[in-house]
Amino acid sequence: MAKKKLPFLNRELSWLYFNERVLQEAADETVPLIERIKFLSIFSSNLDEFYRVRVATLNRLANLNEKAKALLGFNPKKVLNEIKNIVVKHERRFESIFQATLITELAQNRIFILNHTQLNVARGEFVRNHFRDKILSNLVPIMIDGNKPFPELKDRALYFFVHLSKKGQAKSNKYALLELPESISRFLVLPETNDLKFIILLEDIIKYCLDDIFYVFSYNQIDAYAIQLTRDAELDIDNSISDKFIDELRKSLDKRKRGKPMRLLYDGDMSFDMLSFLVNKLKVGIDGLIPGNKYHRFGDFIAFPNVGSKELEYAPSIPLKVNGLHRTESIFKKMLERDYVVHLPYQSYDYIILFLREAAIDPKVEEINITLYRLAENSKVINALINAAKNGKTVNCLLELKARFDEHANIYWTNRLMEEGVNVNYGLTDYKVHSKICLVKRKDKGKVSYYANLATGNFNEKTARIYCDHSIFTTKKEITSELLKLFNALNKRTVAKGFKHLIVSPIDSRNRMYGLIEREIKFANAGKPAYMILKVNSLADEGIVEKLYEASNAGVQIKLIVRGICCLVPGVAGFSENITVISIIDKFLEHARVFIFGNNEKEEMYLSSADLMSRNFEHRVEVGFPVLDAEVRQEIRDIIEFQLQDNVKARSINKANDNKYRKNRLNTKVRAQVQTYNYLKNKHQ
Incomplete structure (x- = not known):
């Protein structure tokens, strides 16, 4: 009998359904107005990266022969067509939310975004003076000559495609290209009038002053339309770790700027002749043509100024304390008594900085080992490591240069650390090091002890x-002894094997996860209680999906909390009848990876740096670790329970992919992030 085909949603389509959930937050009337604009910004930035990476990959795969496509399991061209249909629908929804809803609500709050046709004489004079003083010198138009190569457009840069004409003289028409400077703010707050606030965007300032730019010509009609090109951003680097690696990476980053065009966002009001001219010159495929609104690179709207009341934004959450840990007491001393957990962002990140600071200044600390992936711009983590080196500690830092879109920053930090005497290992040949671990060696009266910090997120205070x-x-030896073994291997640019407590990719994490799932299957088959609760950012690995289907069919009760991609399809007869999936999108980004297994009423919990994706199992160094302290485990379990009960921001993931908000089956509303903050506040204050 032929094996039934597994229900498996294409990961790119699943990602688009996730980004739709971000768009839902922008449409949610209960979300403060300025925050809704920021969710539009996040949606836009997400989509930019999606085209630069995922769509770029699909375009490469589209040229495969039929046999290769069969091995792939889907037709890339068909998926690209589905992507375009969904994206166009989302862009229309985006435009409706922004223009019809948010602009209107801003006006109700006496805030107005003016375009270039809405300026009165006084505001027009203010704008023109600002343009001449601050902007004009940064603008250099490029006149387009049909007989010469079209200028190379930068990835994600904003441009105006300009049409210059004279009435009654069609043959005199000209095109020009104008790059909008990134160094200038997109937003200008205009003088207030009668308690009315006005904001104008850079694009409309330039449109209002086009005659100041092209005054040397005698054209009497100048029309400008915004365009933005997104290019293939995947790196093409030699797979070698050597002293020349940083130089190779720099060269590859330069190539990224000139990658193949993936998407052309254009103002839908642009004429067909102008669009045809652009498409012909840029060689953009039909799948990459996306009619958009007048304002592209909406990611910049994350900095949209709030010129209204404080109620238009979320109230800032004051970071909470952790009971037992104090700024003026040794964290190392407290760690000898028991384990501690910091729940971010609800509790202060200062505790992690204080841990590193204490390691840097404690005369009994001899060595610090740490893995770094993404860092804050002015990193306190880096400063602590540099000070530790200056204080004579041996500091071994594995800084992953291949962290996508953070490569430039990590090259800078690598050079800075090396200059200050830190031993920098910038990665392994075949794997990205994505783990978030730190181990401190301390020697007191001849006795060596180890202090560890392990996390689900980066060492990044921002x-x-x-x-x-x-x-x-x-300080539990089950953890620290295995971390020491792992760091000894990583410092030699290899990965150790044979861990009992840690779950380490790429060595054994797949087998360990399979084993934990199979244990629940055995309990279910024996008629014993069997369940799993898994929280991740993404679930896309086919092997794990198949194993979860097997567990569901055995009667294991499975609850999944998946923020982003979820290729598993719940509620399918014969596969996933015992699986429910929710996704929570709210004020904070749900980023933790938590794996809970019933284990025949002896519940086990693991935290991890890894999602359930093939890359996390096979192409990255990841570290999962058991939560051994009962009090810490209970706190995390309580927080997970709030998320499972969420009936405000949780969406049910189902076969229809309709992103419906979870129905309220309780008498009260449960919003997990609010519940979590209040829970920790009551427990720790």
Whole structure:
């Protein structure tokens, strides 16, 4: 009998359904107005990266022969067509939310975004003076000559495609290209009038002053339309780690700027003749043509100024304390008593900085080992490591240069650390090091002890203010002895084997996860209680999906919390009848990876740096670790329970992919992030 085909949603389509959930937040009337604009910004930035990476990959795959496509499991061209249909629908929804809803609500709050046709004489004079003082010198138009190569458009840069004409003289028409400078703010706040606030965008300032730019010509009609080109951003680097690696990476980053065009966003009001001219010159495929609104690179709207009341934004959350840890007491001393967990962003990231700071200044600390992936711009983590080296500690830092879109920053930090005497290992040949681990060696009266910090998120104090993660301090030998073994291998640019407590990719994490799932299957088959609760950012690995279907069919009760991609399809007869999936999109970004297994009423919990994706199992160094302290485990379990009960921001993931908000089956509303903050506040204050 032929094996039934597994229900498996294409990961790119699943990602688009996730981004639709971000768009839902922008449409949610209960979300403060300025925050809704920011969700539009996040949606736009997400889509930019999606085209630069995922669509770029599909375009490469589209040229495969039929046999290769069969091995792939889907037709890339068909998926690209589906992507375009969904994206065009989302762009229309985006435009409707922004123009019909948010612009109107801004006006109700006496805030007006003016375009270039809406300026009165006084505001027009203010804008023109600002343009001449601050903007004009940064603009250099390029006149388009049909007989010469078209200028190379930068990835994601904003341009005006300009049409210059004279009435009654069609043959005199000319085209020009104008790049909008990134160094100038997109937003200009105009003088207030009668308690009315006015904002104008850079694009409309330039449109209002086009005659100041092209005054040397005698054209009497000048029309400008915004365009933005997104290019293939995948790196093409030699797979070697050597002293020349950083130079190779720099060259590859330069290539990224000139990658193949993936998407052309254009103002839908542009004439067909102008669009045809552009398409012909840029060689953009039909799948990459996306009619958009007048304002592209909407990611910049993350900095949209709030000129209204404080109620238009989320109230800032004051970072909470952790009971037992104090700024003026040794964290190392407290760790000897028991494990501690910091729940970010609800509790302060300062505890992680204080841990590193203490390691840097404690005369009994001899060595610090740490893996770094993404860092804050002015990193306190880096400063602590540099000070540790200056204080004579041996500091071994594995800084992953291949962290996508953070390569430039990580090259800078690598050079800075090396200059200050830190031993920098910038990655392994075949794998990205994505783990978030730190181990401190301390020697007191001849006795060596180890102090560890392991987390689900990066050592990054900036993202720690908006990413929900768990960061654990422990001195338990089961953890520290295996971390020492792992760091000894990583410092030699290899990965160790044979861990009992840690779950380490790419060595054994797949087999360990399979084993934990199979254990629940055995309990279910024996008629014993069997369940799993898995929380991840993405679930896309076919092997794991198949194993979860097997567990569901055995009667294991499976609850999944998946923020982003979910290729598993719940509720399918014969496959996933015992699986439910929710996705939570809210004020903070749900980022923690938590794996809970019933284990015949002896519940086990693991935290990890890894999602359930093939790359996390096979192409990255990831570290999962058991939560051994009962109190820490209970706190995380309580937080997970709030998320499972969420009936405000949780969406049900189902076969229809309709992103419906979860129905309220309780008498009260449960919003997990609010519940979590209040829970920790009551427990720790």
